[in-house]
Amino acid sequence: METYVIGDIHGAARALDQVLERSPFRPGIDRLIQLGDVADGWPETPACVERLLSIPNSIWLQGNHDWWASEWLATQLPLEDVSQSWYRQGGKATFDAYQYLSRSGxxxxxxxxxxxxxxYFEDEANNLYMHGGYDPTRPIAEQDPYDLIWNRDLWSGNQTATGYHECFIGHTSTWSYKEVPCHTHNVWNLDQGAGYNGRLSMLNVRTKEFVQSDPVPELYPGVKGR
Structure with a gap:
């Protein structure tokens, strides 16, 4: 069994399909870990969810946009009552896409x-997977899950994931300066800006071989992402 990680998808189901097709990933044999932010930005969050639900042996980590989207899905508030912070930062695409599903759907x-x-998730090789980051001076189990989806210090502060072999994160896009999966110390960043003008990345944890989608705006011509 190999383990693969996928970065922030942000509603780009066409990019998700591309990386799954381009990768040697074997559904039902290999493990897939998605690093959060499935929702918000491009117009196909429900299709992304359906695709990931169909893949056996998958682990899904929560991103900050998923947190926002799940708050709305739990309540299904009308447009005038939804969180404007969420709606303005990609939530509109998720809200609109889910209007095509029934309330029960x-x-x-x-x-x-x-x-x-x-x-977060810890594997048998002592690797850590999460969306944002954490305080490496404290046991991760003692930290607030809400902080784990928003924290950027691990990447922006050039920190080491102390106590782990390697750590795999998303959340902080590298698209403006690095268009491929990159690392500093033992931390790997898989957010290459698929929510904006970048690409979606999928990486083999053991070999570090990776595939990417086309630039996501090319997959959704005439559609504005985040």
């Missing part, structure tokens, strides 16, 4: 996918 996604996302 939306709640099924909430229960079967968003409620199953984890704040």
């Amino acid at each position: 939306r709640y099924q996604h909430f229960e079967s996918f968003f409620c199953e996302q984890l704040p």
Whole structure:
């Protein structure tokens, strides 16, 4: 069994399909870990959820945008009552896309996918997977899950994931200066800006071989992402 990680998808189901097709990943044999932010930005969050739900042996980590989207899916508030912070930062695309599902269909996604996302995951090789970051001076189990999806210090502060072999994160896009998966110390960043003008990345944890989608705006001509 190999382990593969996928970075921030942000509603780009076409990019998700591309990396799955271009990778030697074997559904049902290999393990897939998605690093969060499946939702918000491009117009196909429900399709992304359906695609990930169909892949056996998958682990889904919670991103800050998934947190926002799941809050709305839990309540299904009307447009005038939704969080404007969420709506302005990619939530509009998620809100609009889910209008094509019934109320029960939306709640099924909430229960079967968003409620199953984890704040972090540790594998048998002592690797850590999470969306944002954490305080490496404290045990991760003692830290607030909300902080784990928002923290950027691990990457922006050029920190080492103390106590782990390697750490794999998303959340902080490298697209403006590095268009491929990159690392500093033992921390790997898989967010190459798929929510904006960049590409979606999928990496083999052991070999570090990776595939990427086309630039996501090319997959959605005439559509504005985040």
